[in-house]
Amino acid sequence: MTLVPPPLSLYVHMPWCVRKCPYCDFNSHGLRGTPDYPAYVDALLADLDADLRDFGDAAHGRPIETVFFGGGTPSLFSPELVGRFLDGARERLPFVDAAEITLETNPGTVEHGRFDGYLAAGVNRISFGVQSFDDDKLRRLGRIHSSTEATDAVRQAQDAGIGNINVDLMYALPEQSLEGALDDVERAIALRPTHVSHYQLTLEPNTAFAANPPPLPDDDAAWAIQEACEARLASAGFGQYEVSAYARPGRRCAHNLNYWRFGDYLGIGAGAHGKISDAAGVRRRWKTRLPAAYLAAAGRPARIGGDNRVAADDLPFEYMLNALRLIDGVPATDFAERTGLPAASIAGARESCIARGWLVDDPDQLKTTPLGQRFLNDVIEAFMA
Structure with a gap:
């Protein structure tokens, strides 16, 4: 997708x-x-x-x-x-x-x-x-x-x-x-x-x-x-x-x-993190942390502290880490649009969380219940690869 x-x-x-x-x-x-x-x-x-x-x-x-x-x-x-x-x-x-x-x-x-x-x-x-x-x-x-x-x-x-x-x-x-x-x-x-x-x-x-x-x-x-x-x-x-x-x-x-809706952002400055979506998927880049090193490398490749593609197996966790912080949740269709993965890739984890009372049982939303908000870390971990 x-x-x-x-x-x-x-x-x-x-x-x-x-x-x-x-x-x-x-x-x-x-x-x-x-x-x-x-x-x-x-x-x-x-x-x-x-x-x-x-x-x-x-x-x-x-x-x-x-x-x-x-x-x-x-x-x-x-x-x-x-x-x-x-x-x-x-x-x-x-x-x-x-x-x-x-x-x-x-x-x-x-x-x-x-x-x-x-x-x-x-x-x-x-x-x-x-x-x-x-x-x-x-x-x-x-x-x-x-x-x-x-x-x-x-x-x-x-x-x-x-x-x-x-x-x-x-x-x-x-x-x-x-x-x-x-x-x-x-x-x-x-x-x-x-x-x-x-x-x-x-x-x-x-x-x-x-x-x-x-x-x-x-x-x-x-x-x-x-x-x-x-x-x-x-x-x-x-x-x-x-x-x-x-x-x-x-x-x-x-x-x-x-951020929470898994949007894109350019991150510039010492230690700044960024996220960009392109035809190949989701790419994260971060800059070297020390100000002196960042200044010395102004605009050159040495300013980059790291740069990698997010593996498909890691995308559900990264997406939920952000989206499930929102009290109103997000439309269920956003997951596929922002990650490029089919909804079926999270179906098992989602059903498990619904059964535990952590997620609202609504096919059109990804949203935590009050109980899920209290145990948010456990909810998010359910989507780890």
């Missing part, structure tokens, strides 16, 4: 941050001196040029529907540099009208008055890495901002005219109570964002927290926190549409939805 080309997004990785957080396993690097930010933007555009050459018709000319600047801390880059990159990207690829363009922001790295600059550069969505409004919890998480700075930053962005704002919150923090977690949600709601990401702190390998684990709430306490916070967000008008994502009507994150 032939793949139907899905929507195309652009992910841009900005690898530097002021200080590495002890829970973070992303490709981020604490500042040591001042990086050459303009040279990095040049390297990003050279990377984009090279990817477009390499992928040919599979990428060139396809419209970009969303852009996401992630990190690290993208707000370390000035509005002028962000604008220069976006101008260059538009010279190389068409953008759909009103493309969603998100910039991740650390409240501790923004300067008063800069948000109007980002808006003028083309950014129309800001995602704030707040994590908590409890100063003690922020300190224990290694964050460089205070709760007051977080509140002020969100309000400054709103005052600058940015109307689409996400607040990132974490829960099940060291020694966090249910009341403390609900207070974080209340304070986020009071800021009137359009979107809230609410995800559990987990101990990831090769992080400082994994080496020296802090005292975290147990599984039952974490589940109680999750349920209570979900209910409070729902009562405030935030609809849950993904495991950890809540949005006001019409404000779901289009970029992340493209």
Whole structure:
């Protein structure tokens, strides 16, 4: 079966941050001196040029529907540099009208008055890495901002005219109570964002927290926190549409939805991952992680950390790993369109999950039940080769 080309997004990785957080396993690097930010933007555009050459018709000319600047801390880059990159990207690829363009922001790295600059550069969505409004919890998480700075930053962005704002919150923090977690949600709601990401702190390998684990709430306490916070967000008008994502009507994150629906995305920048569908199947590419190595290889083959075709046997798992995170699920026909595999290839695993009460018994949908959402990892593993 032939793949139907899905929507195309652009992910841009900005690898530097002021200080590495002890829970973070992303490709981020604490500042040591001042990086050459303009040279990095040049390297990003050279990377984009090279990817477009390499992928040919599979990428060139396809419209970009969303852009996401992630990190690290993208707000370390000035509005002028962000604008220069976006101008260059538009010279190389068409953008759909009103493309969603998100910039991740650390409240501790923004300067008063800069948000109007980002808006003028083309950014129309800001995602704030707040994590908590409890100063003690922020300190224990290694964050460089205070709760007051977080509140002020969100309000400054709103005052600058940015109307689409996400607040990132974490829960099940060291020694966090249910009341403390609900207070974080209340304070986020009071800021009137359009979107809230609410995800559990987990101990990831090769992080400082994994080496020296802090005292975290147990599984039952974490589940109680999750349920209570979900209910409070729902009562405030935030609809849950993904495991950890809540949005006001019409404000779901289009970029992340493209990931979860197994869409395509060009990944540029140090350590960035991309996915492209072509006549031969699904291709994944990622870039070398160290910023210095990435800069030294600007636009050349050495910038590539890896490049491979996803084996047909692995596609059901990769597809479900994304699609089943969506609370509303996806149309059953999307599986064949996005993977090129027949529906029969997942029939056995699907029937098994329906029998366990994990998937809704609907031939037109792939959707988890509430029980399936709670045991999502087990559901996804059922589709492993």
